[in-house]
Amino acid sequence: MLSPTLRRVGAPALLALVLVACGGGGGSDPSASSGGSETPAMASPATPATPATPVVEKPATRADAARFLTQATFGPTEADIARVMALGYAAWIDEQLALPATSHRSYFEARDAEIKAGGGSQAWQDQVLESFWKAALTAPDQLRQRSAYALSQIFVISMLGDGVGDNPRAVAHWLDMLGTEGLGNYRQLLETVSRHPLMGRYLSHMRNQRADPRTGRVPDENYAREVMQLFSIGLVALNEDGSARTLNGQMQETYGPADISGMAQVFTGWSWSCPDWPDNSCFFSGSANGQSDPDRSFKPMLGYPQYHSMEAKTFLGATVPAMTLPDPFASLRVAMDTLADHPNVGPFIGRQLIQRLVTSNPSPTYVRDVARVFANNGGGQRGDMRAVIKAVLMHPQARQRSDTGGKLREPVLKLSAYLRAFAHRSDSGYYKVGNTDSPGSSLAQTPLRAPSVFNFYRPGFVPPGTQAATRQLVAPELQIANETSVVGYVNFMRDNVASGVGQWNGVIDGVTLNRRDLQADFSAELALADDAPALTALVLAKLVMSPPDAELSTEISQAVTSISVPALTSNNSNQTQVDAARRKRVNTAVLLTLASPEFAVQP
Numbered sequence: 001m002l003s004p005t006l007r008r009v010g011a012p013a014l015l016a017l018v019l020v021a022c023g024g025g026g027g028s029d030p031s032a033s034s035g036g037s038e039t040p041a042m043a044s045p046a047t048p049a050t051p052a053t054p055v056v057e058k059p060a061t062r063a064d065a066a067r068f069l070t071q072a073t074f075g076p077t078e079a080d081i082a083r084v085m086a087l088g089y090a091a092w093i094d095e096q097l098a099l100p101a102t103s104h105r106s107y108f109e110a111r112d113a114e115i116k117a118g119g120g121s122q123a124w125q126d127q128v129l130e131s132f133w134k135a136a137l138t139a140p141d142q143l144r145q146r147s148a149y150a151l152s153q154i155f156v157i158s159m160l161g162d163g164v165g166d167n168p169r170a171v172a173h174w175l176d177m178l179g180t181e182g183l184g185n186y187r188q189l190l191e192t193v194s195r196h197p198l199m200g201r202y203l204s205h206m207r208n209q210r211a212d213p214r215t216g217r218v219p220d221e222n223y224a225r226e227v228m229q230l231f232s233i234g235l236v237a238l239n240e241d242g243s244a245r246t247l248n249g250q251m252q253e254t255y256g257p258a259d260i261s262g263m264a265q266v267f268t269g270w271s272w273s274c275p276d277w278p279d280n281s282c283f284f285s286g287s288a289n290g291q292s293d294p295d296r297s298f299k300p301m302l303g304y305p306q307y308h309s310m311e312a313k314t315f316l317g318a319t320v321p322a323m324t325l326p327d328p329f330a331s332l333r334v335a336m337d338t339l340a341d342h343p344n345v346g347p348f349i350g351r352q353l354i355q356r357l358v359t360s361n362p363s364p365t366y367v368r369d370v371a372r373v374f375a376n377n378g379g380g381q382r383g384d385m386r387a388v389i390k391a392v393l394m395h396p397q398a399r400q401r402s403d404t405g406g407k408l409r410e411p412v413l414k415l416s417a418y419l420r421a422f423a424h425r426s427d428s429g430y431y432k433v434g435n436t437d438s439p440g441s442s443l444a445q446t447p448l449r450a451p452s453v454f455n456f457y458r459p460g461f462v463p464p465g466t467q468a469a470t471r472q473l474v475a476p477e478l479q480i481a482n483e484t485s486v487v488g489y490v491n492f493m494r495d496n497v498a499s500g501v502g503q504w505n506g507v508i509d510g511v512t513l514n515r516r517d518l519q520a521d522f523s524a525e526l527a528l529a530d531d532a533p534a535l536t537a538l539v540l541a542k543l544v545m546s547p548p549d550a551e552l553s554t555e556i557s558q559a560v561t562s563i564s565v566p567a568l569t570s571n572n573s574n575q576t577q578v579d580a581a582r583r584k585r586v587n588t589a590v591l592l593t594l595a596s597p598e599f600a601v602q603p
Contacts, residue, residue, distance in 0.1 A: 104132070164201065167197075271304055539589045
């Protein structure tokens with residue numbers, strides 16, 4: 001991704017380097033006009049998937065297996081690399097999809113009970129993050145967890161938002177939902193998202209009421225807009241390959257104000273699950289006659305006919321007839337069917353999944369092939385998300401390396417790759433990484449704490465003044481990369497490598513630790529500390545998913561060599577000094593690799 005002549009290791013230069021490195025990628029932003037006359041219409045959603053060019057089933061090298069795992073997991077481990085090498089790509093994916101789902105809600109509820117038993121108040125957002133990081137680092141169902149994280153950046157809720165952050169148990173359920181429904185059928189996923197109370201509160205369609213001409217009240221249009229713009233069809237009509245459809249050189253909008261208004265009427269009358277549904281008190285407060293559902297924060301919202309729009313609802317060429325007896329469920333069925341069957345969904349959602357897992361700038365062919373699998377999984381089913389995820393990871397272009405492929409690693413995935421590469425153990429067993437929002441002293445990113453429904457970054461973001469902009473390429477993750485966050489990341493990782501990761505532990509089970517919760521296993525590296533080239537090669541092999549560049553290897557090796565290790569005295573009286581020097585050598589090799597463009601960019 002980066003010419004050796006452009007590389008300089010170290011924090012001050014890192015931002016410029018990743019800007020250059022993210023000039024890689026191929027294809028174009030689907031929101032960009034292709035110009036010219038009207039483009040061909042998309043293929044019918046019923047068109048069977050065209051078999052892609054066969055790929056080599058088993059990785060030829062360890063680096064190939066590790067690169068695949070960078071796309072499909074939170075970071076390769078030696079055990080996972082060996083498994084992929086033995087099974088091959090497709091068989092590994094099938095094995096992963098057959099594993100039972102790790103439950104975040106179960107973890108949260110267990111921690112809540114434990115905290116209360118210990119005299120504490122209750123589990124909170126930190127326990128959601130504990131569950132996220134424990135699963136990211138240790139869960140067997142890595143592909144499910146990684147896919148759920150990718151989907152969490154498309155179907156966005158945020159613990160920064162009112163109604164979400166104060167319902168952490170429901171946030172844990174949200175992660176579970178993305179891990180199960182996200183590997184089911186898209187149509188059901190979209191309905192589950194639309195009826196989830198967290199989404200209802202985050203995008204304000206919970207307790208949304210039908211129009212009242214007397215007061216001038218109209219339905220809230222917030223969710224109606226975002227379910228189309230962000231969760232299904234996008235702003236611009238697309239061809240099957242993700243390129244914009246144009247007429248006389250102009251892009252065609254997918255929806256307009258009338259569609260938003262009609263869709264908003266669908267999302268009237270939805271509120272809490274409640275024992276006395278459809279009681280008015282249930283609609284407004286989630287309880288009636290002293291009764292409420294203890295799981296109402298994550299059970300699907302119910303439709304309350306008395307608050308649902310009775311008038312005809314027209315959107316995207318579909319119409320729900322006027323109702324004498326309002327039926328919110330019937331209206332929702334038409335809306336969900338219309339959105340799920342829209343020809344934009346395959347390329348729109350498929351392209352974003354490719355971006356989140358494989359490459360920022362997928363080629364039109366890549367997008368087209370994934371969209372066709374979305375349209376028909378080969379067995380006549382539309383929206384099979386398991387087939388879509390497999391198509392993303394198994395596409396020939398996902399296996400190819402080039403100077404126009406790959407993506408910038410987002411901060412969370414940088415940290416997870418490091419933590420998995422060096423088998424970090426949690427002293428407490430809780431994986432207390434904690435909040436990592438701060439750009440100046442942490443990652444500038446915490447899972448499930450995006451600043452808005454538009455995620456941490458936009459899929460079409462083009463960083464100005466970069467090679468990416470010159471080549472009309474996108475680099476989404478660079479939207480949260482700046483001088484502060486880049487230097488903050490290096491300083492954060494320097495401390496992590498030296499002292500461990502996460503929150504401080506004093507005494508656990510009578511043992512005084514006085515250290516951070518997650519501690520690395522550097523035993524293999526310490527065994528090579530006296531051999532700088534060998535140590536450097538091992539660290540690069542664990543963190544860089546491509547053949548190591550000779551110049552980078554030399555620079556790191558020279559830096560390691562510059563740290564002298566004293567000779568051990570005959571009576572071993574200086575063992576502490578020797579051990580400290582060896583650990584400093586390991587720290588240096590690891591940190592310089594973590595700060596390198598070769599690690600910053602997923603090839």
